[in-house]
Amino acid sequence: MTQILAVALITLLAVVAPGADFAMIVRNSYLYGRRTGLLAAAGVAAGVLVHVTYTLLGVGLLIASSTALFTVIKLIGAAYLVHVGVRTYRTRGELRIDLADRRELTPSAALRTGFLTNVLNPKTTLFVVSTFAQVVGPDTPLYRQVGYGLFMSLAHLLWFGVVAAFFSQARMRTLMLRGQKILNKVIGSVLAGLGVSLALAPSH
Numbered sequence: 001m002t003q004i005l006a007v008a009l010i011t012l013l014a015v016v017a018p019g020a021d022f023a024m025i026v027r028n029s030y031l032y033g034r035r036t037g038l039l040a041a042a043g044v045a046a047g048v049l050v051h052v053t054y055t056l057l058g059v060g061l062l063i064a065s066s067t068a069l070f071t072v073i074k075l076i077g078a079a080y081l082v083h084v085g086v087r088t089y090r091t092r093g094e095l096r097i098d099l100a101d102r103r104e105l106t107p108s109a110a111l112r113t114g115f116l117t118n119v120l121n122p123k124t125t126l127f128v129v130s131t132f133a134q135v136v137g138p139d140t141p142l143y144r145q146v147g148y149g150l151f152m153s154l155a156h157l158l159w160f161g162v163v164a165a166f167f168s169q170a171r172m173r174t175l176m177l178r179g180q181k182i183l184n185k186v187i188g189s190v191l192a193g194l195g196v197s198l199a200l201a202p203s204h
Contacts, residue, residue: 006131010131010134011152013190014127015156019121019123020118020123021044021117021156024040024044025044025164028040029163029164029165029166029167034164036107036110036164037160037163040160041157041160041161042157043114043115043118044115044118044157045114046118047117047118047119051129052152055128055129056145056146056149075199076133078134078199079199085188085190085195086188086192089188090188128152132148135148
């Protein structure tokens with residue numbers, strides 16, 4: 001499996017799995033309309049860039065300082081992907097979204113809600129760090145690493161932009177939430193499989 005394919009698969013699966021970002025985008029879009037949802041999606045994408053920036057710096061230093069330690073981190077990252085996959089597969093309850101608070105959001109507030117929801121989410125930290133630990137090696141050029149990070153951010157922006165457009169139409173909300181259980185099982189299975197395959201793959 002190439003680095004690019006691994007990044008693409010892990011990112012896309014992680015992005016579409018319902019979580020805190022999804023709940024916040026759905027809520028904002030449903031309550032306040034498409035523009036607010038899209039601004040929140042932009043905030044989420046900006047938050048991802050924060051995670052990518054400190055991850056790039058940290059992974060680069062780790063590779064330079066200790067190959068053995070980096071290998072340990074890589075295996076922990078793979079184990080995390082398997083863990084997330086199993087938990088996602090076993091999720092039974094549907095995502096709950098609080099629709100009670102109907103205070104108006106300014107454009108800056110909409111951006112801020114998206115940004116803070118993502119940047120303060122430890123699951124996003126683990127996702128970005130574990131993904132980079134799997135695909136970045138001593139021979140990975142910096143421009144490619146930056147490209148991976150930009151792809152992660154863009155994938156979040158595009159997906160949550162679609163979610164915002166979708167859920168700004170009230171009748172669509174129930175339809176999409178109804179399919180969560182099947183979606184969770186598919187995403188969980190693939191993420192767990194990726195984690196196992198990456199753990200068994202030769203080190204860089």
